[in-house]
Amino acid sequence: MRVLVIDDDPKITALLRRALTFEGYEVITAASGQEGIDMALQENPDLVVLDIMLPGLDGWEVCRQLRQHSTVPILMLTARDEVADRVKGLNLGADDYLVKPFALEELLARVHAMLRRSKQLEEAGRRLRFADLTLDLDSREARRGERTFALTAKEFDLLKLFMENPRRVLARDMIMDRIWGYDYSGESNVLEVYIGMLRQKLEEKGEARLIHTVRGVGYVLREIS
Known part of the structure; x- marks a missing residue:
């Protein structure tokens, strides 16, 4: 170690x-x-x-x-x-x-x-949990309440990053570095696209939003009462 x-x-x-x-x-x-x-x-x-x-x-x-x-x-x-x-x-x-x-x-x-x-x-702790959201790190399966849904490789990595840092505001640049790497040269809005796809899957049955935008900074995983 x-x-x-x-x-x-x-x-x-x-x-x-x-x-x-x-x-x-x-x-x-x-x-x-x-x-x-x-x-x-x-x-x-x-x-x-x-x-x-x-x-x-x-x-x-x-x-x-x-x-x-x-x-x-x-x-x-x-x-x-x-x-x-x-x-x-x-x-x-x-x-x-x-x-x-x-x-x-x-x-x-x-x-x-x-x-x-x-x-x-x-x-x-091979399962990460936040609110009614569960992410199994071995099967790479995601669950919202009783509903299970599939994730692409990048969606899994992105959701895992959020669930490892609940309620912490993650800067956009940091997320890009961790998920796509410092040398990423693709589309500049790739993070926004993936956030949108994640939200669609997380909220497919009308569930409350968990991934929130912090304007000018990045995103945060948290519940809004």
């Missing part, structure tokens, strides 16, 4: 690299917030160890941006043991929080636990 360490302290980075490598993990590192975001999106790590005090983008912003694109487990490190800081990190999407200086054994135990929990969730 691959662990990304985002920390600008070379001593901490070297310590974590040695310890995690000894435990059998592949370790990659980044020394700034932007580099960390880029590596997380490119290398697809299984877990991120993220320091808060970073040059450029701080750990808060890195965590916020990663949660717009990824569900990777995030363990935040900070020198400040303030309740407000812990709450802020968890509200931004961090999964756990460790205060410096930390005992290496505790950090390794938390990493093991987070990766084990992530693996269990992955094995048990």
